Amino acid sequence: MNQVIIQTAKSAGFCFGVDRAVKLVYEALEQGHRVATLGPIIHNDAVVDDLLRKGARIVSSVEELQEGETLVIRSHGVGREVYEALRQRGNPVIDATCLFVARIHKIVSEQTALGHDILIAGDASHPEVQGIVGHCAENYTVFCDENELKCFIDRTFSNLKKTLAIVAQTTYNKILWGECMKALPEAHPDIQVFETICNATAARQSDADVLSRQSDLMIVAGGRHSSNTVKLYDVCRRNCPTWHIAEPEELEALAPQLQKAAQTALAQKAAQGLEEDLYIGITAGASTPAHIIKEVQRTMSGIFDTDTTIPESEDFRIAFEEELDKTFTKKIHTGDRVVGIVASISGNNEVMVDVGAKQTGYITLSELTNDASKKPSDLVKVGDELDLVVIKVNDAEGTVMLSKRRVDELVGFENILKAKEAGEVLEGTVQSVIKGGLVVSCDGVRVFIPASQSGLGRDADLNVLVKQNVRFVIIDVNEQRRRAVGSIRQVQKTERDAAKAKFWESAQVGDVYTGEVKSLTSYGAFVDLGGIDGMVHVSELSWSRIHQPSDVVSVGDTLEVYIKALNPETGRISLGHRRPEDNPWTKFVANYNVDDVVEATIVSVTSFGAFARITDNVDGLIHISQLSDKRVTDVKEVVAVGDTVTVKITEIDTEKKRISLSIRATMEEAPAEEAESEDALVYSDENPEAAAPVSEDETNE
Numbered sequence: 001m002n003q004v005i006i007q008t009a010k011s012a013g014f015c016f017g018v019d020r021a022v023k024l025v026y027e028a029l030e031q032g033h034r035v036a037t038l039g040p041i042i043h044n045d046a047v048v049d050d051l052l053r054k055g056a057r058i059v060s061s062v063e064e065l066q067e068g069e070t071l072v073i074r075s076h077g078v079g080r081e082v083y084e085a086l087r088q089r090g091n092p093v094i095d096a097t098c099l100f101v102a103r104i105h106k107i108v109s110e111q112t113a114l115g116h117d118i119l120i121a122g123d124a125s126h127p128e129v130q131g132i133v134g135h136c137a138e139n140y141t142v143f144c145d146e147n148e149l150k151c152f153i154d155r156t157f158s159n160l161k162k163t164l165a166i167v168a169q170t171t172y173n174k175i176l177w178g179e180c181m182k183a184l185p186e187a188h189p190d191i192q193v194f195e196t197i198c199n200a201t202a203a204r205q206s207d208a209d210v211l212s213r214q215s216d217l218m219i220v221a222g223g224r225h226s227s228n229t230v231k232l233y234d235v236c237r238r239n240c241p242t243w244h245i246a247e248p249e250e251l252e253a254l255a256p257q258l259q260k261a262a263q264t265a266l267a268q269k270a271a272q273g274l275e276e277d278l279y280i281g282i283t284a285g286a287s288t289p290a291h292i293i294k295e296v297q298r299t300m301s302g303i304f305d306t307d308t309t310i311p312e313s314e315d316f317r318i319a320f321e322e323e324l325d326k327t328f329t330k331k332i333h334t335g336d337r338v339v340g341i342v343a344s345i346s347g348n349n350e351v352m353v354d355v356g357a358k359q360t361g362y363i364t365l366s367e368l369t370n371d372a373s374k375k376p377s378d379l380v381k382v383g384d385e386l387d388l389v390v391i392k393v394n395d396a397e398g399t400v401m402l403s404k405r406r407v408d409e410l411v412g413f414e415n416i417l418k419a420k421e422a423g424e425v426l427e428g429t430v431q432s433v434i435k436g437g438l439v440v441s442c443d444g445v446r447v448f449i450p451a452s453q454s455g456l457g458r459d460a461d462l463n464v465l466v467k468q469n470v471r472f473v474i475i476d477v478n479e480q481r482r483r484a485v486g487s488i489r490q491v492q493k494t495e496r497d498a499a500k501a502k503f504w505e506s507a508q509v510g511d512v513y514t515g516e517v518k519s520l521t522s523y524g525a526f527v528d529l530g531g532i533d534g535m536v537h538v539s540e541l542s543w544s545r546i547h548q549p550s551d552v553v554s555v556g557d558t559l560e561v562y563i564k565a566l567n568p569e570t571g572r573i574s575l576g577h578r579r580p581e582d583n584p585w586t587k588f589v590a591n592y593n594v595d596d597v598v599e600a601t602i603v604s605v606t607s608f609g610a611f612a613r614i615t616d617n618v619d620g621l622i623h624i625s626q627l628s629d630k631r632v633t634d635v636k637e638v639v640a641v642g643d644t645v646t647v648k649i650t651e652i653d654t655e656k657k658r659i660s661l662s663i664r665a666t667m668e669e670a671p672a673e674e675a676e677s678e679d680a681l682v683y684s685d686e687n688p689e690a691a692a693p694v695s696e697d698e699t700n701e
Helices: 016-030 045-053 080-089 099-113 127-133 146-159 174-183 199-214 227-237 250-271 290-303 316-327 405-422 488-506 584-591 672-676
Strands: 004-008 035-038 057-059 070-073 093-095 117-121 140-143 164-168 191-193 217-221 242-245 278-284 337-346 350-354 360-364 385-394 399-403 426-434 437-442 445-450 469-478 483-487 512-520 524-528 533-537 558-567 572-576 597-606 609-615 618-623 644-653 658-662
Touching (some): 004 290, 016 035, 016 045, 016 099, 045 057, 099 117, 099 164, 117 127, 117 174, 140 146, 146 174, 199 217, 199 278, 217 227, 217 290, 227 278, 242 250, 405 445, 405 469, 426 445, 445 469, 469 488, 512 533, 524 558, 533 558, 584 618, 618 644
Parallel strands (some): 004 278, 070 093, 117 140, 164 191, 217 278, 445 483
Antiparallel strands (some): 337 385, 426 437, 426 469, 469 483, 512 524, 512 558, 524 533, 597 609, 644 658
């Protein structure tokens, strides 16, 4: 008599990524956090319902989050735009992205940055694929099988100008992936293939494939919308009759179909002269808990009236732990260098890291950076991959304490040694002022800069450099104590010397520069021309009369200057700032003529007349005899400073730069003999010598 043998795939059920995501939600709820998940955390209604009863919410977008609510990113992962939206909102985040998915994000980000085109094998509507796409630019294509891949290759490969990088959804069908690989041109240098199907997924599919080949019928348990469960169903139904169920209760309704399929299988064997037993296989998707798998086993035993028991080797709790150990074979020890992915950031003092082990990794702020002014969120973000060193392992609590700062210091000090040997200029940020100098942080290493090497003057306040980025060279290193001494001054001197050499190679009289005023003296201003200073004499600073340079410029001002004279032997550079075309006298001569009638403003009054300003810095003299068509004995009786008057230009002496003006000429015509005896002299500010007073007798000669 035939026996009914029920076999269950050892790798069936929860995978590590899904299990970790569910546990993170439960832990957050137990700690009193208000929790929301971005979509259902798992494709299993029983688990999701339990989490909802415990207070979790399901949201479809970041915008639905409440203030202060903690968002859990499920194992499928999300695109960059979601992380950016979360950063802007400021909600706490627990990133439960599967490590295998996070690896794909890293691959496509790097390949996109290189300008490569990305091909993604998977379901374009699946959340995992949508998350992967969110780490690409516009250079991606999603294909579902080898036929779509062939179409893409045939359509574009002949005109391909970029490298193709091919990845797969972690739950992609392993058999289909093999067919896709056959569709690719062989050994082509412009195609890079990355094996990204999850190890656990591949093992689950491989086990299901083998078991279904040995079975007469298969049961696949898992959510209707679970991608990996659907793929298991696709794998199995190629080999034998297969049923996909979401809950064990569905089997009762399917009992007639199952029994009929069993009878058909046994009849086929009998027709072949075989008296073999009936083999029934069971597998389950990554979202299916062990208790559901066991219930499926019990139900199937009842339907086929068999007392087949579950072998001890198929205890699913043990099997799961074994698979977990296989996934994370490395053991964590104090002093180990490990790579971790930032899972969440807790406030201002701690970062939780996934190091690919059973233990949860933590980095305190002091072990993240030596800059006390920084917060964890200033330095890292969820999803970042970090190089770390293990400083303490606590197996009892399942935690491991890690340090990024110590790795940075170790790597940074190696770079410091290389920089000293090469004479390389380094950059760092001044952290603080201590006795005798400055402390600069460079690649995680504290470098001491003596005050004498700060590049500032002897009595200067070093605090002006705090928080500033500086360039320096290493002048001394103590390898045993891992201490380094640097110099800002040497870099500045080297740069000045190079700038001077370059200047003298090409500088010519007439060259124009824009430079910063570095210092002022009583006789001029010194301007930085780019590492070398030139002097602008006080007379060159303005067309107006000034008493000292500070009347028109200050230290730090930017001036456009031109070279007036060079002396390479003495190193002196004479600069000009005033431009001929800006000369007020030149502008006046170009725009005004004798007999022009203009408006002018009285700027000063003398006993022999009044000075009136025609344009900026150009004044003319209205002689007392030209103030009116009547005799004037006191100028102040006719005009006062600030008055606006209408005058006629009667003479322009271009040689002496003098201008004669007349109010009288604008009035009724005066007797010719009187007009001829009158002489009015006018001066511009450039020729400021005052005219000698004209006596009344001289006027009437």
